[in-house]
Amino acid sequence: MPAVDLLFNACLSVFLAGAVAGLVSLWRPAGARFLAFGLALCGSLLDIAASVATLAQGSTLLWNLPCGVPVFSWSVRLDPLSAYFCLALGILGAAVSIYSFGYLRDWKKPRNAGALGFFYNLLLLSLVLVFTAANAFFFLVAWEVMALATYCLVSFEHEKEETRQAGVLFLIMSHAGTGLQLIAFLLLAVAAGGLDFSSFHLLASRLPAGEQGAIFVLFFLGFGVKAGIIPIHVWLPAAHPVAPSNISALMSGIVIKAGIYGMARVFFDFFDVPPLWAGILVLAIGVVSALLGVLYALMEHDLKRLLAYHSIENIGIILIGFGAALMFHSLGHPTLAAIALIAGLYHTLNHAIFKCLLFLGAGAVLHATHTRNMEKMGGLIRKMPVTAFCFLIGAVAISGLPPLNGFVSEWLTYQALLAGFGTTQSLTRVMFPLAGALLALTAALAAACFVKAFGITFLALPRSAEAEQARETAFSMRLGMAILAVGCVVLGLGASWFLPVFDPITQQALGVRMSSALVASNGFVISAGSPRSGTISTVGIAASLLLLSIVPVLLWLAWGRRSRRTSGPVWDCGLPGLTAANEYTATAFSKPLRMIFSALYRPRREIQAEFEVSPYYPTAIRFESEIEPAFEKHLYDPIKERILALANRMRALQAGSIHAYLAYIFITLIILLLFGARG
Amino acid sequence: MMEAALQALLQLMLLLAVAPLVSGFIKKLKARLQTRRGPGLFQPYRDLYKLLRKGMVIPGTASWLFTATPYFVFLTAILAGLMIPMVSAEAPLALFGGVLAVVYLLGLGRFMTALAGLDTGSSFGGLGSSREMTISALAEPAMMLAIFTVAIGANSTSLAEIVKAAVGQQWHFLAPSQMLAFAALFLVLIAETGRIPVDNPATHLELTMIHEAMILEYSGPYLALIEWGGAIKQLLLMMLLINCFWPFGLEAGWSAPGVVTGLVYLLLKLAALSCAIVLVETTNAKMRLFRVPELLAVAFTLGALALASTFLF
Incomplete structure (x- = not known):
């Protein structure tokens, strides 16, 4: 398709131009944010256009990047799965770019805006390439650029010790993950005799069982680090909060989804029918991540850390969908697998949108109150009404409450899990309803956590002078949030019209198209495979709520008209006047x-x-x-100590004498020669 | 279309009318069991009428959320009520959502109530919100396991399908899985409707209160909406239990005689379930807050056993 080709090329070039503009504006800082972020906005819009066209046509774009470096093929492939992730990236990129205009306005050093613009555009560019690279080598290069750009953005406010530590932790863990991926890619490359993704298609399932398992686990862990699955999540709650808020939004929204994209690519493209235990593993890790993620989030009163832990929870929910899909696929139920995969992918987009919204909201609050500590906020709903409303939409959506988008994807996940009970006669089937019950616990705890997050931050009386003096944010920041809030509503109410988007993806991954089965005949009802097995209609729910509001109106007309409204003080147990000190705190909650x-x-x-x-x-x-950070204390600290002890012993090698180093080089050379001669 | 609207209207009327009656019946029965005379059976109606006409005081610290919440509580309760089979095995709005939608709609109402509790800035409100969200979160998995057991039996999450499947096999409710799931859901009902031993609906201004603490600042018509919504929520959770586990007397479609017999059966079954609730309430003392998780763990275990026993029978 020439049109898609053009759009996609334009998107890449504009992001590149944005990065260059950011660099240039290091010397001419005046227009940095307009130029760099304006170009990022254009690039994101082009990216949306290219992915929408690809998804609408169900086509695949193949293209070679004219890079000039021989040997490796710099090939790009925009297939429906890639386009879906690019779509999420485009929406978030557009909203965050608009938000950034206002966010960077008050920065003390405008030169920093140029640097931020450079890394920001670089991050967007590398993400597009990660989602579309069709060659293992190219993919790893893009992945590495993404990791480095993220590192620079995380450590942007490097004056603080906390930020530097988080950045280093991120860098180490990210590279450990890349290392695991590298091994898995090499295993595949040896079997395929090439590095192209097209030669990996369905290849992994033809390998011997042991190798298959190794590849699966390596990829799962390698991508899992980026996605933030438990127990390899520790970098996430450290790194996401310390970055500038627009970057945190992008990181939690889409950068961790690069891990999810990698898993989807491996599980449903490289593997044909994965072994059953693989699905069980993914499902189990998903449940654990979801539950522990939300439990740790509940204990946070740093607003951004709380949101970061919720990212772990939602990655868990996505993986519950993926795990169920893998299990159904191995058990020979492709249609059920498709429903579970759609649930996972839908939640990926939904989470991208509402988590980005919530982080932008947290950024606005941070901007206004200069603190991340919820205990010092309060009463912001009156000072920042638009921010509060957008944050509330995000909070309702992430709690999975109807009629917004989180509800639809969680409902699909439940339905897939329920139907899973009938797929096998063995004891494994108990896993499905148990996972469903724990998902219910997760969702209810998430609701509790967002009552706390919203209630303590925005409601009641201000708890500090900063909160007292907070002002509503700039127009562009409100616009960025409003776009995403509308996204939550549209993806919720319009779910039955959105579902056909998944047709080309499930067709490619599992060979089935589900939209005719998932959308019941009249178009606004979603069914779980067949109308008999259960239906919902978010539009119907919203419309009924509106229609039913006649009842209270009638009640008011009949009897309530005599009722007078007066304003009065709150019952304060007889103490003289309610102050912020009387309020419930996040810790108490x-x-x-x-x-x-x-x-x-x-x-x-x-x-x-x-x-x-x-x-x-x-x-x-x-x-x-x-509270005790269990994973850090019992898992990471021992590892860290071992590594440090080992490094201490290795210090003997670093004698500091040039002769010794020459000897090392000589010995290495001989070993390599011997190795080469043997081969 | 016309017919569907009429059915919805009829069920809406029944929901609005029967819900206060059930509350009144439970109160009266409880009083009699404690050898008190108690308020009349129709006292809740009189209370609602009185509240609707009274003036109200809105706390100066509250935001628009405080005013929006009563509508959310009331509307989500009646919408969820229209998704549950009441006097016929068909529910008027079954197409818009099944049992999961019911649970999540009630969740939306609770979410807003908890926010309104925090909105006033009174420490009672925060205390109530915190406890309510904790207990409901812990009740959720037990509820889902019990619901899954029923839904798996019917192969559907549509309540109409579940009830029809139950009607099809009249004495199925004596199966162990059904009995265990019933027991689990009964415990959840006690917790969700805020009854002894989890919460005491009859107390005001006690440090142990949960639900009442959240809505302490409401008065007048808003309080009426919340109380009515609460009564409807209690009714629909009871109907969920009754019609999924004791489906007799329900006809598959809507017909005038069917609705009348359905209503008679419904009232009889509600009376029986109310007796059970009252017995539990009068023979137990209120638990300490930190004992409640144990009760809900029992419910969860019962749900898990119900699920496991579908293997055997």
Whole structure:
């Protein structure tokens, strides 16, 4: 398709131009944000156009990047799966670029805006290439550029110790993941005799079982680091919050989805029918990530860290869909597998949109109050009404409540899990309803967590002077958030019209098209495979809610008209006047859950009270409470210690004498020669 | 289309009318069991009428969320009520959502109530929100397991299909999986409707209150909407239990005689279930908050056993 070709090329060139513009504006900083972020906006729109065209036609674009470096093929392939992820990237890129105009306005050093623009465009460019690279070598190069651009963006505010540490942690873990991918790609390349993705198609399933398993696990872990699955998630809650907020939004929205894209590519393109245990593994990790992600999120009162933990939770939900799809595929139920895959992919896009929205909202709040600590916020719904409303939409969507988009994808996941019970007679089938029950627990805890996040941040009285003086953000920031909020509503209410988008993807992955089965005859109802097995209609729910509001109106007309509204003080138990000190705090809100799950959290608290006359009348109280970071303490610290101990012993090699180093080089050369002669 | 609208209207009327009656019946029965005379059977209607005409005080600290919440609570409850079979095995709005939609719609109402609790800035509100969200989160997996057991039996999450499947095999409800799932859902019902031993609906201004703490600042017509919505929520959770597990007396379609017999059966079954609730309420003391997870763990175990026993029978 020449049109798609053109659009896609234009998109890549514009991102490149944006990066160059960012670099140039290091010297002419005045227009940096307009030029760099304006170009990023154009590039994102072109990217949306190219992916929409690809998805609409169900076509595949093949193209070679004129790169000038021989040996490796720099080939790009925009197939429906790639286009779907590019679409998510485009939507987020557009919204975040618009948001960035206002976000960067008040930056003290405008030169930084140029640097940010450079890395930002580079990140978008590398993400497009990650989603579309059709060659293992090219893919890894794009992946590495993405990781480095992300690293630079994470460590952007490097004056702070916390930021530097998070950046380094990200870099190390990201590279460990890339290393695992590299091994898996090499295993495939040896079998295929080439590096092109087209030669990997369905190849993995033809390999011996052991090799198959190794490739699967290596890819799963390699991409899992980027996606943030538990237990290799620790970088995520450290790195996402410290980045500038527009970058956090992009990272949680789409960069972690690069891991999901990689898994989808491997599981449903490189593998034909994966072994059953692979599906079980993915499902189990998905459930664990979802549940632990939300449980850790509940204990956070740093707004951005809380959101980062929710990314882990939602990656878990996506993987529940993927795992179920893999299991159904191995059990020989391609249509069910397609429903589960659609559930996972739909949640990928939904999560991208509402998580990006929530991070942008958190960024706006941070911008206005200069703190990430929820305990110092409050009352912002009156100061920042638009931000509050958008954040509320995101909160309802991420809690999976109807009629917004999170509900649709979670509903599809439940339906797939339920139908899964009938796919096998063995004990494995109990996994499906159990996973469903734990998903229900996850969703309910997420709702609790967002009541806390929204309630403590935006409602009641301001808890600090900063919150008191907060002002609504710039127009462009509100516009960026509003676009995504509309996205949540559209993908929720319009779900039955959106589902045909998945037809070319499931056709390519599993050989079935589901839209005719998933959309019931009248177009606005979604069914789970067949109308008999269960239906929902988000439009119907929204319309009914509107229609039913006649009832309260009638009640008011009949009896309520005499009722008078007056404003009055809140019941404060007889104390003189309610202050912010009377309010419930985020820590108090999550206290019951901290007690109930204390086996997991191992909370520690310390109270010191100073008093003069009697302990009942303290003059000052110091309260400290923390939970044990279980993974860091029990998994990562021992590994870190081993590595440091090993490095200490290796220090003997670094003698500092040039003769010793020459000897090392000589010995290495001889070993290599011997190795070469043998081969 | 016309017919469907009429069915929806009829069920809506029944929901609005029967819900306060069930609350009144439970209160009266509880009073009699405690050798009190108690308020009359129709007291809830009088309360609602009185509240609707009263003036209301809106806290100065509250935002628009506080005013929006009563509508959400009321509307989600009646919409969910229209998705559940009541006097016929068909539900008027079954096409718009099955049992999952019902659970999540109630979740939306709860989400808004909890936010409204925090909105006023009173510490009671936050306390109620925190506890309500905790308990409902812990009740959710038990509820889902029980629902899955029923849904798997019917091979559908549509409540009309579930009830029709149950009607088809009249004495199926004596199967162990059904009985265990019933027990699990009954415990969830107790927790979700805020009854003893989880919460006490009859208390105001106690440190142990949960639901009442969230809505402490509401008055007048808004309180009426919340109370009515709460009564409807209780009714529809009871109907969920009744019609999925004891489906007798329900006809597959809508017909005038069918609706009348369905209504008679519904009232009888509601009375029986109310008796069970009242017995539980009067013979138990309220639990400490941190004992409630144990109760819900029991419900979860019962649900898991129900699921496991579908293997055997």
